Structures are given as C-alpha cells and as structure tokens.
Amino acid sequence: MKIRKLTIKNDYVLGNMELDFTNEDGKVVNTIILAGENGVGKTRILDLIHNFSNHNLRPNSTHFKNAIYEFEIELNEDEFNSIKTENDFRIINLIENKFTVYLDTSSENNYSKIKYYNGTEIISVDNYFFILNNSKKYFQTTYSTTQINFNVNEISSVTAKEIDEQLKDSLKQTENISTEIAQLLIDIDSSDNSDLARWVEENPGLAPPREVKKIRTKRFKNAFDFMFPCKKFDGIKNISGNKEILFTENQKKMTINQLSSGEKQIVFRGGFLLRNQNSNKGIILIDEPEISLHPTWQMKIVEFFKILCKSEQYTNQIILTTHSPFILHNETRANDKVITLKKDYSGNISVSDEKKFFNWTNEEIIKEAFNIDYFLNQLPNNKKPLIITEGKTDWKHFKTALEFFKSKDLFLDLDINFLEYTDSNDKSKDAPSIKLNMSVSELNTILLSLSKFSQNNKIIGIFDSDHSIGKKYLTFEHLGNNVFAFCINDPSHRKKNTEGISVELLYYDSDLLQTSPCERRLYLSNEFSKKGRFLKDTDICYENSSKISKHLEETTQKIIDTDVSNSKDQSLALSKSDFANYIYKKTPPFDNINFEGFKDLFIQLQNIINNN
Structure with missing residues (x-):
C-alpha cells in the first residue's frame, strides 16, 4: 500500500494542507522528500502517517483531536484482491485499486469513512475497517527516527x-x-x-x-x-x-x-x-537521515536507503524529511519528488514551490562538500589543462599510459596535469596530498558546479562508461566555462560492451589477467559460470554469483576484484587499487604493458584541448 495524497484540515501544528505524492502523470512516487527549515512540521507529517497506521488518529487522541485527515491510498494487485474479501471492509463494488480513507477526529459519530469510485461517481460511505486490527496488515509503516x-x-x-x-x-x-x-x-x-x-x-x-x-x-x-x-x-x-x-x-x-x-x-x-x-511491504518513514553524516555521505544517503527498501518482489514507498542542501541540491537525485514546506511570519505552514534552501549556490555546496578549495585556488596559477578522473586510481592508468606514448614520440603536445588524489582512508606513505571520496556521481556534481563560474584553464572530467551518468558523455560535452566531460569507449581489441566499460578493460587480457607478486589477479565476469564457478578451475568460485548473471558474455563482461576464493577459502582476487599501483610503479610483471587501448582517449583529449 502506498499514499497518493494526504489532505490535512485544522491540524493544530500543520493547519490546512494538501500533500500530493504523485508525479505529473498521476502515478504514485516511491521516494518523497519533505524539505524545509526546522519547525515547519516535517516530523509532524511522519508522526501523522505512523499514527494512522497504528490506528491512533481517533476522536479521543490528545495530539490529533479536532482535525480531519484524508489519506488517498493505492493498493498493489495482491492487496486489492485480498482487501475485497475482508468481511469488515464491506465494499463489494470497489473497481479501482485507489480509494480515500477519511478520518474526522472532531466527531465521535461518522468518524471514519471511505471515499471511492463505483464506476459512475465518487461516493462516501461510513466504514470502520481502517480502525480495526485486521486492517493493519494492509497499512504498515517502519519509522526510523532521529533518536x-x-x-x-x-x-x-x-x-x-x-x-x-x-x-x-x-x-x-x-x-x-x-x-x-x-x-x-x-x-x-x-x-x-x-x-x-x-x-x-x-x-x-x-x-x-x-x-x-x-x-x-x-x-x-x-x-x-x-x-x-x-x-x-x-x-x-x-x-x-x-x-x-x-x-x-x-x-x-x-x-x-x-x-x-x-x-x-x-x-x-x-x-x-x-x-x-x-x-516489509509497508511505507518507510525516515526523519532527517543526514544526522551526523559528512556532506559526501549525505549526498549518497538517499540512494543508500532506496537500495535497502527494495526487494526482488517489492519497492517500498519512502517518505523522508531533510533540511540538508547536500541532499536537495544533489545533481544525481532521480525518481523522487521534493515537497518544500515553509512558515510565514504568522506561523502558518504551507507547501512552497521554491526548492532551494539557504540560498546556497552549487559552487558553495560543492566547495563545502568536497573540500576542493585547495586545488581550486591552484587553478588560476596552473597554466595547463586539468584532468579529473572518476576513480581514485584511474589517473594512475592515464598518467602511466601517456608517459609510455611520449616515450614513443606520440602526443608530445599533450601538456596536461592530472588531479592526483586518493580517498581519505589512504594512510600510505606515498599517498597523494589531496583527499577526496570520489565516485561517478561526485565527479559529475563537481564538473557541473565548476562549470557555473569562470575557469582560466580547461578542466576535463573522464568517466567510465559503465554507469548511466558516464554514458551521458559518450560524445564529449562542453558543460560551460572551460569545463568538459567525456567517457571512455570500447577499445578496438574488445567487442562492443553493451553495459559499458571501466578503465581496466582498456588493457589487453594478456596484461589485465596477469598474476601479481602476491599471487592474485583480476578476473572477468565471463570467466565464471552462472553459479559462480571459475570455468578453468571449478575449485575456484565467485561468492556473489547473482551479481554476474547478466555479465556472462564478452559483450557484457565486468571486472571482478573481490570475493574470489578457492575451496581452502584463500582469497585470489587482486583489487583494482593494487592493480593500478602495480601499473603505476611498473612492478614486474606489469612493467611491459601494451597501452594501445588508451590511444583513442588521448586523441579525444587532444581534440578538446586544441579546439578553442
């Protein structure tokens, strides 16, 4: 069961308000973000929904008395077929999976009604099914509070x-x-x-x-x-x-x-x-998920909860509250609806059309979230184009490949700097000084934000093509103000990968699948069976076989760098990070690599840099 609309009348905190949880096509939205400053009633709405599911919206209720609440409900097919068989429901001519539960806590009589479409008109009938215990299985909530x-x-x-x-x-x-x-x-x-x-x-x-x-x-x-x-x-x-x-x-x-x-x-x-x-097939209520989180985690937290609230059979409706600009201004937000609440000088709360908070610009948000003031301040003094990569080790592959080509008198005019960074957990002695917890979404947000203000030198973001965000840049795009983006493409030695590729697939298999000094190596998903058994040695298996069921062909292959072991439970997979370090440091046998698969990438960079 999901909520389509919630109409509130005479609530002692919220007053009169209508909350529409559907999109422009009239379809219910699975992720609702209730946004606004403290004190605008966001948590009150979550409490209201949770109390409805617990049958606490009654005339004698201390916190919800003398008000009217209307919940427009949408059932899935199983719920629709089941509820019609309930003796206490008593509506035999329900023809749609949508109806409205009407609760008037100001009246002991005619307190609970159901409004529904009978085929010709919308009618309202007294019905107490949704205050009876056997109705709870149809409307359940799981409420994560800040306490x-x-x-x-x-x-x-x-x-x-x-x-x-x-x-x-x-x-x-x-x-x-x-x-x-x-x-x-x-x-x-x-x-x-x-x-x-x-x-x-x-x-x-x-x-x-x-x-x-x-x-x-x-x-x-x-x-x-x-x-x-x-x-x-x-x-x-x-x-x-x-x-x-x-x-x-x-x-x-x-x-x-x-x-x-x-x-x-x-x-x-x-x-x-x-x-x-x-x-759990009920509604998920989450109050201020950003509590105690660093801004970089705040930008990931909604997607995290979406993953948690989706099983193979069902996707829960999530209703969460926030006043975090990192959640609200996140460029990677998708398939959700923001409802902004505001309070006027008289204390009246209403739904606003304005979606911005604190008047933060994207530039201010990204500086705060990613701590990139350091290298932003270096850009005016930097006379070379700056390359920013999606992964913390991708720049090592590109820098090493460019050094190789220049040793062969190729791309000599390509005078560029790479943003040499690592994540905040890297404590190694030779770790770069710039610490960023980067991902495809963070890189996209950084580039879009940097494109909002003037750059003296070109900034170019390079994405993998195995994510929907990276795929947007299959053809390079000028985002504005000297900021560009493109993604890597399949090298000529590989078949067209319909899923897109990561940087490691630019290498030839003869180099990619070499065994490292620590007796580990990278694996390809199509080296395993559907059940996760290594095709060349069934004593070796991949733990998360469900993840590769769609990647068993050469045209859909993915890199596997974890959870590969033998029957003795010995870990055999080489991490992408270690692979990149072996390449970068030219550690044998990774000291004689064929970089031909990188050539098109540098041609693309030449075209961008030389095109004024």
Whole structure:
C-alpha cells in the first residue's frame, strides 16, 4: 500500500494542507522528500502517517483531536484482491485499486469513512475497517527516527532474533536501536554458522559453495560496503567474554563502538530497515537521515536507503524529511519528488514551490562538500589543462599510459596535469596530498558546479562508461566555462560492451589477467559460470554469483576484484587499487604493458584541448 495524497484540515501544528505524492502523470512516487527549515512540521507529517497506521488518529487522541485527515491510498494487485474479501471492509463494488480513507477526529459519530469510485461517481460511505486490527496488515509503516543511543551495551550471548519475520504491526525505532541491531547481527551470524555446519555434516567430503555461506549477514555486508568502500564488516568475535561486532579498514580491526557517530548512524538505521527487507511491504518513514553524516555521505544517503527498501518482489514507498542542501541540491537525485514546506511570519505552514534552501549556490555546496578549495585556488596559477578522473586510481592508468606514448614520440603536445588524489582512508606513505571520496556521481556534481563560474584553464572530467551518468558523455560535452566531460569507449581489441566499460578493460587480457607478486589477479565476469564457478578451475568460485548473471558474455563482461576464493577459502582476487599501483610503479610483471587501448582517449583529449 502506498499514499497518493494526504489532505490535512485544522491540524493544530500543520493547519490546512494538501500533500500530493504523485508525479505529473498521476502515478504514485516511491521516494518523497519533505524539505524545509526546522519547525515547519516535517516530523509532524511522519508522526501523522505512523499514527494512522497504528490506528491512533481517533476522536479521543490528545495530539490529533479536532482535525480531519484524508489519506488517498493505492493498493498493489495482491492487496486489492485480498482487501475485497475482508468481511469488515464491506465494499463489494470497489473497481479501482485507489480509494480515500477519511478520518474526522472532531466527531465521535461518522468518524471514519471511505471515499471511492463505483464506476459512475465518487461516493462516501461510513466504514470502520481502517480502525480495526485486521486492517493493519494492509497499512504498515517502519519509522526510523532521529533518536539514537550510539553506545552498544555489552552482549555476551546469542538470542533468537531473526530477519524477515512476518510483521503484524508498524515498527518504530527506539533509542535502544544500537543494542537491538548489534544483537540481531550476532544472532543471524550464529544462525548462518549453524546452517553452514549442518550443510557440511549432510555433505561429507564436499566443499560448501558460497551460496550456503553467510546467507543472512550478506545483505548487511553488501549494504555497508555501499557506504563504506574502505571499511568492511568483518563478522563476530568472542573477546573477553563478550561478543564483539568487528569492522576492518586498511587491515586494522575495530569494534562497532569504535566507529564514528556517522558510521554508527549508517549501521544502526540501515540495519533497522534491512532487518525485514523481504517481508516489509509497508511505507518507510525516515526523519532527517543526514544526522551526523559528512556532506559526501549525505549526498549518497538517499540512494543508500532506496537500495535497502527494495526487494526482488517489492519497492517500498519512502517518505523522508531533510533540511540538508547536500541532499536537495544533489545533481544525481532521480525518481523522487521534493515537497518544500515553509512558515510565514504568522506561523502558518504551507507547501512552497521554491526548492532551494539557504540560498546556497552549487559552487558553495560543492566547495563545502568536497573540500576542493585547495586545488581550486591552484587553478588560476596552473597554466595547463586539468584532468579529473572518476576513480581514485584511474589517473594512475592515464598518467602511466601517456608517459609510455611520449616515450614513443606520440602526443608530445599533450601538456596536461592530472588531479592526483586518493580517498581519505589512504594512510600510505606515498599517498597523494589531496583527499577526496570520489565516485561517478561526485565527479559529475563537481564538473557541473565548476562549470557555473569562470575557469582560466580547461578542466576535463573522464568517466567510465559503465554507469548511466558516464554514458551521458559518450560524445564529449562542453558543460560551460572551460569545463568538459567525456567517457571512455570500447577499445578496438574488445567487442562492443553493451553495459559499458571501466578503465581496466582498456588493457589487453594478456596484461589485465596477469598474476601479481602476491599471487592474485583480476578476473572477468565471463570467466565464471552462472553459479559462480571459475570455468578453468571449478575449485575456484565467485561468492556473489547473482551479481554476474547478466555479465556472462564478452559483450557484457565486468571486472571482478573481490570475493574470489578457492575451496581452502584463500582469497585470489587482486583489487583494482593494487592493480593500478602495480601499473603505476611498473612492478614486474606489469612493467611491459601494451597501452594501445588508451590511444583513442588521448586523441579525444587532444581534440578538446586544441579546439578553442
């Protein structure tokens, strides 16, 4: 069930208001962002929706009395067919999957009605189905509030918490969510271990496949990996009589209590929503997801929650509140609707058409979010074009390739600088001084923002072509003010990749798939079977086989740089970062590389730089 519209009359905080959760085509929008300054009633709206799902909008309600609330509801096909069979629903001529629940908390009589279309007109009938307990299964909410106690209490034992339990009522996060989610992670890790032990007992002499390992904890690990590219969920360990949840970063282990407040926010609020990912078909309510998050994480957080609230069978409607300019002005926002609330000098709250806050410009936002003032200040003194790459190691590939071509007297006129950066987690001695947590969306936002004001020298962004954002620049584009963008294209030695490519696929396989000094290598998705078995050696497998089901052909191949192991559980995959460093430092056997696949990229750069 999803909300199409919410009409509010005489609410003691919100007054009179209509909130439309549909798009221009009249279709319900799955992600609603309620935006505005503090004090404009954003949280009140979430409370209102949650209380409706719990049947608390009644005439004797302290907080919602003497008001009228109308919820226009849309059912999915299963809900529509089911609700018509409910004896208490009593509307047998419902022909559409949409109707309106009308609640008048100012009246004990005729308090609850349903308005619906009967084929000829919209009629209103008394109906108390949506204040009865058996209606709760049709309208459930999961409410993530800002109230979090970040400290996890000591946990010494396993309980019986599980995931995807059948929900009977709406859920609301409590202040003790940190300990609850920690206990859940410990319990499901224990369940995973028990299932694995049972499989080994029932299949003597066989190596357990990846599909039977960490079935429950996998969803949490994958979600955390999205937000923490360098910090990994490492599992549960017994330490000093207690069970500790561990994470690893740069080979350094830390407990869940040692995470930053922003990281804990992701783990606890994300875990709260992930807990019932496959059984929860209700509306997700999230109050101010930006709390405690760095601006770079704020720009990713909405997409993070979208991933959490989508199962194979169902996409939940998300309604969240924010006053973060990094969420609202994010260029990569898509498939959502922003509803802006404002309060006038008399204290009246209304829906505004204005979508901007604090009068922040894109330039101000991006400077604050990415800390790029340093190299922006260097640009006026820099007389060379600046190349900014999507990945923290991509510039190493391009710089090394250009050095190779120049040694062969090619591209000698290509006098450029690369933005040599790494992420904030890189503590190595030779790490570049500029620290940026870059991604395809961040690069796109940076370029669009830089294009808003004058640049003395050309700035060129280079994208991979394996993302929808990068694909926008298959033909180079002048974004304005000397700022350009383009994406890499398939080299001549590879078949046309319908999914797009990352920089590593510019190399020939003879170089790409070499074994490193640490006995690891990169893999291609089409080297594996549908079940994740390595075609050349079935003792080797890829853990996340579901991720490569669409990439088993040469025309859809992807790079695999993690989760490849043998039956002894030895990790065999070389990370993209290590591969780039071997190339950059010319570490044998990566000291004699064929860079022919990079030639078209430098021709493109020549065309942009030499074209005035």
